[in-house]
Structure formats: structure tokens, C-alpha cells
Amino acid sequence: MVYKTNIRPAWVVLVLLMIFTLAFTLVKTSDNNAPEQKVQTEKIIPTKIDLSKFKNAEQNEKCLKCHGQTKYSYENAESKQTVTKRMYAELVLNRDVFYVSNHKGFKCTDCHSEDYETFPHAGNLRMETKANCIDCHGGDEKYAKFKFEQIESEFQASVHSEKHSKDFTCWMCHNAHTYKINARTNENLKQTITYDNLICLHCHGDVNNYQLLTDKEKPNLLQKHEWLPNQASHFTNVRCIECHAKNEDTLVVAHHIMSKKNAVRKCEACHSKNSILYASLYKQQVKENIQKEGIFKGLLMADATTIGPDKSNTLNIISILIFALTMLAIAIHAAFRIKKSS
């Protein structure tokens, strides 16, 4: 052999592979150190919010001095002793969350009876019904673009209201004290995905909440979705409603949750050029791109930042061109060979 003293490429590749693996593990470990987006937990007092900025805050403090904390104290009128009790978790309102929410400008008594201002609260106040979205937002021109009426009718047609009748209200998913508009305004897709999925998981991932509405056994989500390849990727990159809600072009977030037999199960529903995700998860992004860049470029750009297959038209055109040129070169070469040999 002539080249015996030379290094074979196989060895070079082996060494490169080892370096690559090393570099990869380094990147991976530093990746793990990256700050994770934290789901907000209920941390009561002290608040970071500058309450003096809110003109409703002084009034609200009358309620929040008890309901803004996990415990409250009062003097027992008979024994004259101060009693400290835990605040029932669902009655705790975190100022940090409320004062950044969409309803931050409201006074407690805008929605709740003013009778609550006396303590102990009168027994009949328990009968107070909670307002639903449509009660305030229905028929209001200022909110027309949010299409609350359509949301309401989609919701009425969904499995949630069909199966649970009156028990299931807007509040099951949207707490008016904490609700903050998200899909429409948040540019971070991942945050929107987490936000929306946590809404479903509030019940479908927590048997205590689930069984508030039904006596049925809670299905195991991981098992039910076992057929999904790379389950973890799917769970973190798309929302439950992508497959489980009937999507209408006129709503930003679909509210018509379908029964499980109608859920999308075909891979190519998303993993294709006409992916349904363009009409749901990516809708807002695509629309914004079109507004900013015009319809042609906007669609192209949206193409380049999305799912699985067939990402970029430009890349497709380039590859078809390269392929055509290669074939042309081969054809010309072959033609010359045939001509010369005959």
C-alpha cells in the first residue's frame, strides 16, 4: 500500500466525533442552567406592586388585608381574644397577580356585594353568583373585536358545557381576578403554549379539581397520548386545543372543545404544508407578519419559522434548481458521450 503512513479518514472522523460529543455535552449542561420560565406561584405579602398607583387600591385593601394573605385575624367579640385562622386557598387573592391582570382597575365591590364590607360576612352572601364574561362584555362595542358572543356560543357548543351544564362556567378556565390577555399580545409562542395548556391541566392534570365536576375517574393524560411520538415535544410545542378544539378563523383562541372522538389524530394535519397550525397556534404570528411585511413576504417569513416539514419555500426552490441543473449537466454529458461513441 502506498499511503500506509497517512492517517485514515476514519480516525479523523472518530476524533472529531469525540470532540463533537464533548462540545455537545458542554452546550447541553450550560443549556440546563438557562433560566427556566417559572409558573407564578401564590406568594403572599409583601407585594412588589406600588399600590399608590391604583386608585382602587385603598378601597380594595379593606378586603385584601384578609383576602390578600393566607391567614387572617379578628377579635372574638365574646372572649375578647384575637383569633388567627387560615384563609381558604380559593379565597386568597395575590395582589401581585391581580394588579397586573386585565381587571386590575376594578374595585372588589364593582363585582361583589357591598355587604361584604362588614365582617363576619352575612350568611346569605354565599348565594352571590359570579358574573360570567358575557355578562359584562356582551354587546359592548369597545370589546367587539374580542368577539365575546362568539366565544360564548362556541363554549355553549363545547363538550364542557354540554356535559357539565351549569357547573362549568368561564371561571373554570379564566379566573377574573387573575386573567391576563395572552395569545393575542404575547410574542413569545412558548409562553402562550404553556399558559394555555396550564388552563387545561388545572383540571385534567389534577384529580381534585377534575372531580369537582364529575365522579368519573380522571383519564391518565400520558397514557391516553401514548400514541403520540415524542410526546414531550408535542406537549411543550403545541397546545391541547390544537387537536381538541374546533378552530374557526374568526377567533384567536378556539373555545369549541370537541369530544375526544373528534380530536385530530392524523400527523399530517399539522405536519404538512397546509398545517392546521397556521390557522390556530401560528395564526396570530402569520397575521402580524402579513400586516408588517405584506401578504407575500409575510407568509414566506411565517413559513420559515414553523413546524416540521417543508419549512422554507426559498430552500425548496433552491433545491429544485440544484437538482435540475445537475440533471441537465448529466444529460448534456451523456448526450456528448453517445454522440462521440456513435
Place this chain on the structure above:
Amino acid sequence: MNHQPERLYLYPVWIRIWHMTNAILCLTLIITGLSIQFATPGTVIKFKTAVSVHNIAGILLSLSYAAFFIGNLLTTNGAYYVIPVKGFLDRLLKQFRYYTVGLFKKEDAPFPVSEENKFNPLQQSTYVVLMYAMVPFVILSGWGLLYPEITVKSFVGYSGLDLTDLFHIIAGFTISIIMCVHIYFCTIGKSPWSNFKSMLNGYHESH
């Protein structure tokens, strides 16, 4: 003018078996890969089938590549894949000139096949780039897509998975193009079929 023996045993059994497996797997991967890339509901090959077949063929290709890699490490066949640096460009250009001009003037090949030189310089560099850069790359990126949780989450602001996907597609495309050229160049031999016969019986027939 040709002093080489008529028949040279250049393709040992293991190379032929590897090559056949490799060619079949690559064709399968290209066809299923394309149908995944251009998936639309109701295509000829079902999306799920295409994905499963692509995954299985990819895993088998990794095995067959490992066989090639180890084979070339342990046998003398690996020496054909060592490119002597000195005068490399000159030799490359010479071979290029032969394919574009000399061949049509019925000149002799500048680097006739011999036991020391199984490949001409153009062939050799193509095979080295193909087998020691493109194929390992497509295999690695493929595994990265098969197990997204092992893939780096983000790289300089881009999604790691998207980048891996992009590289996988570019590498797969490059290999497909090289394969087309490869098959065409294999028709340049004693007869248009003789090189294909060599890959079946192991013997190279000289001009």
C-alpha cells in the same frame, strides 16, 4: 497502452454487501424523506408509514455505516480513502479535464484503475466527503430528530431542533444529488454496465 491486467479484484465481499445494503437504504430514505417533507393529507405513502419506514431505515443505515466505518478501519480498503495532500488540486483538475474534454477525444484516463488506485482523484474526494462527512452528519442529525430530548434546546437564539432539522434536510439533499451523479459516473466504464457488474462480482474490468 493499457498495461493493467484485464480483471482486478477490487470489491471484496463485505464492501459489496455493505454497498448493496447502503444503496437500498439510501433509496428508501430518500423516497420516504421526500414524502415526509412534502406531506399533504392523502399522499401515496401514508405519513405514518413514511415516518416509521424512514426511522427504521435510518437506524439500519447507522448500523450499515458502522460496518463500513469499522471495515475501512481494519482492512486495507480504508487506504483507498486517504487523500495524499501533495498535488491534490492538480490531480483533481486533471481528472476534471478528462471528464469534460479528454473523454470525448478518446484520450486515456489520467488515473487508470489499479490495485493501488481504486478511485480516481475526483471519485476519491467525493467518496471521502460522502462517507466521512455527509453520511455521518445525516445520521447524527437524524438521531437528534429521533430523540429531540437529547438535542440542544437552543443555539445562538435559534431552536436547536429547527436547526438540526434544517441541517438534516440539507445533508440528505446533498447526498441525494451526489448519489445521482455517482450512479451516472458509474456508467463511464468499459461498457456502461461494467461498473455495476463489478459491484456484483467484485472484479473491475479495465478499459
